[in-house]
Amino acid sequence: MTDELFQKMSQSILDGDSDAAIALAKQAIDSGIDPLEAISKGFVVGVNQVGESFACGQAFLPELVMAGEAMKAAVATLEPEMQKRGTSRQVYGKVVLATVEGDIHEIGKTLVGTMLSASGFQVYDLGVDVPTAKIIEKVKEVDADLVGLSALLTTTMVKQKEVIDELDKLGLRKKVKVMVGGAPVTKDWVQKIEADGYSEDAIGAVGLAKRLVGVV
Amino acid sequence: MQPKLELLSLDLIARILDEAFQLMQKPGIKVQSAAAREMLIAAGASANGDVVNIPEKIIRKALETTPDEFCLYDRKGQPKVWYGGDAVQFDPGSSGVHILDPDTLEHKTSYTPDLARVVKVAEMLPEYAAQSTAIVCNEVPKTIGDFYRLYVVLMYSQKPIVTGSFSVQNLPIMFDMLGLFAGGRQALADKPQAVFDVCPSPPLIWSDFGANNLIELAKARVPAQLISMPLAGAAAPVTLLGSVVQHAAESLSGIAIHQLANPGAPIVWGGAPAIFDMRHGTTPMGAIETAMIDAAYAQVGKSLNLPTHAYLGASDAKVVDAQAGLESGVTAIIGALAGINMISGAGMLDFLACQSPEKLVVDAEGIGMALRLVAGIQVRTETLATALFEGINFKGDFLKQKVTRDLFSKEQHLPSSVIDRDSIRGWQASGSPDTFARAKTRTRELLAAYEPPCYSPEQERELRTMVENLARKAGMDALPKLG
Structure with missing residues (x-):
């Protein structure tokens, strides 16, 4: 039954x-x-x-x-x-998601948010065109484990680096893993800006997020 | 008779427009420019925050003042591009961020010499009626990237230009650059040498930049080209018709803003829609449905007597291969049959991210075929055939007829060496080159034969000084070396 x-x-x-x-x-x-x-x-x-x-x-x-x-x-x-019952669903981690400042492309980022939350992550989606300061503020506020940064333009990709640099400056970089995504993002770029990983699609992003928080 | 592709019945066009008018009322259009909102409200629209409910009468009134045709002129002031009716013309796709390296096949970050090469090749090919600011020069600060591209195109081309600005502040600079050749701002308005792309943001949003761009272009009477880009299934309804309705609502609201700013200013019903690929989340420009949305919205625009534009003739392939050829050729033909006045996209690969001069050369062949097709089948002789049979006596001797000599080059589109019609032995003897190899050879030949426009030294100096001064302000001590 x-x-x-x-x-x-x-x-x-x-x-x-x-x-x-x-x-x-x-x-x-x-x-x-x-x-x-x-x-x-x-x-x-x-x-x-x-x-x-x-x-x-x-x-x-x-x-x-x-x-x-x-x-x-x-x-x-x-x-x-x-x-x-005083129980709660096991949350794999808290993720702050955003499309970086100057970029209004949200389809990919929203998709990643949907799949992460379906897979057991607590997702805080800040939307599009989000200034670095706002992302950092949210990371601190919710004590995030992960940050996901989307950029679809080569001109806005640099903002992904800005967020990473800022986390570094605040001494949060060790605690907070950073995933990046978007059409122009390549392996080289990930290495260059010292992000923790990227994925080609939303399902890959779930696997990546799980690896980064040590679930798999 | 110009052959035509019509995907919509008159009834369906009426329904599309009716629903577009409904959308402009409810939910309305998000207009993020205060200036545009104020004009719409003054004309009788109501607003709630930045959402404006635009009644049909405002749109109808705007449509009364939009010109149904206009010309673009070359640097010498000759009319070269006709917007309006069923004229069909092509230009290279614009704003690529990569260039295909013809030897390594890498998609490399594009720089000034790459743009110069694209412009030179397009200048040499008569299939391109206009140039475009085809790629972004990545060594230049983004703040001056728009007028810098225009500068490079102006230095290498006489043809009319399809361009656009990245910020409202840079528009007057670009007007002045074009004005150097047209003879001032007023002369530029009288005989425009360029059309400026302006994009709404799907779904149903006019950003502050987009709307203000429309207003400034209207005031200057420099032609604006609406580039609505519904993304069917993601940023627009999944149905092709739903996307065509959204395109109409975004474009019509843009026309209202534009005509309120300056009634009678020229504007083009254009776009760059695509379906949304449900596997990869990409925006395939070479998809047949993408071309169908274009042909359909063009038909809607024509029903309103508006000049038309579309983004076709591009491919999502990563190299100049069979997929590139078939997607670019098929969609160019669809655009031509739809009677679209300006078809942008040639040379582009990878969802409009990558330009390739070699592909531009291949695409010129597809465009040649498309233009031949829309030229149609014509009656060129008094009798269609009977008189031509005089003296033939059952022999295949038509090659000897004077009429064959006179008419063959009118009846047949004569392809360049990119198209292989050689015998297999001849092909083998020339090294068995494939299309891309032949395109590389032809690109080299065109670049070698290219000659720069003859501007007066003063004109050239004035343009260069103007751009140098602006570049210095943006933090560049010297302009990059051109091609």
Whole structure:
């Protein structure tokens, strides 16, 4: 019976069906299932499966994004019950995400945010055209483990370096890992600005983030 | 008869415009320029914060004053580019940040000599009616990058120019640079030598820079070219029609701002839309659906009697290979059949990031074919065939006819050496070169045959001094060496 419910939960994520995911989350609460179990044995299974399908070319971005949205909806529904039980979902790490100052491209960055949060990271997405000072402020405020910096223009890429330099200056560089992304970002650039890694796509970014916080 | 590709029925065009008018009312257009908002409000729009709800009547009124045609002139003041009707012309794609190294095939950061090379090759090829400020010169500070590019193009080309500014402050500088050749600002307005691209930000946003750019161009009566770029499935609806509606709403609201600033100023219904690749998250310019969005919005623009532009003839391939050839050729043909006045994109690879003079040379062949196609099938003889059969007597002797000698070069587009029509033996004898190898040879030949424009020494000096002074202010002691 419970296995069947877990199966349905996973399927709701695969279908990108937020309504179904919410209904199943409520059903789990009503039947007294531990929310953490609903997540780990039900919903997350779906997220991982979509990620794998995407990685091998069988799923596409809309499926990925909708799966992420459904996951978010399920977790939000389970949240009050987790609080009631005094438990919380294991968070792999806190990530501050931003598209750097002068750059308004957000599609890639938003996608990374969706997938990171679906995969168990606490994401603070600051949006686009974000000045370095604002990024640093947020990093300090939430005590972030990771910073993700997006830049789609060769002219704004330099801001990725600016953020890293600033973290360095404040002595935060050892504690806070920096991932960079965006079309013009290359391995050479990552080395040059001494970032901790980059990824070609959102699924790769999840793997990278997990490696950087030492989960895998 | 000029052959035509029409993807939309009249009913559908009416529905597209109707929904575009609805979008401009609700949710409205985000106009981040206070000056533009004030003009729209004074004309009867309502605003909530920076979101402006623009009633149809403002747009209709603006459309009454937009010119349905205008010309661009070369440095000698001769009309060379016709915006309006179904005229079809091409220019190289613009604002690349890389250049394809023809020997190593690396995508290298582009510098001044690279732009000079692109401009020289485009100057030599009649398939390009206009030049563009084709690549960014990365050794120059970004703050002066826009007028510096224009300077390099002016030094090497007589052709009209498709360009754009990176900041509103630099627009007057660029007007003055062009004015040096046109004979002042007023003369430049009367006989414009360049058109300036202006971009809304999808979805439904006119940034402060974009809107102010429109206003300044209108005031100077220098042609503006709207570059709306819905990204179907990401920054625009996934359906091609949904993206065409968004394009119309962004463009029409731009026209309203532009015409309110100065009624009658010339403006082009252009764009650079793309579908969103659902695997890689990229913006394929060579996709057939991208070209379909272009052809469709051009049809909408034509229904409003507006001059048209599109970004086609580019490829997402990384080298000048079969994919580059087919994407560039197919989309150039679609643009030509759609009767688009200016088609930008030639020479570009990698989602418009990389320019290549060698590709420009290959693309010129595709453009030659496209232009031949839109020239159509014409009646050139009194009888279509019967008179030509006199004296033929069942022999294949048409090569001996005077009419063959007179008409072959009109009937046939004569390709350059880039197109291989040799026998296999001849091809082998010349070293079995592939398209890219032939393009490299032809590029070298064109560069060797290139001659710079004959400006007066005073004109040249004035232009150089002007740019040098501005560059010094931006922290550059000396201008980079040109090509």
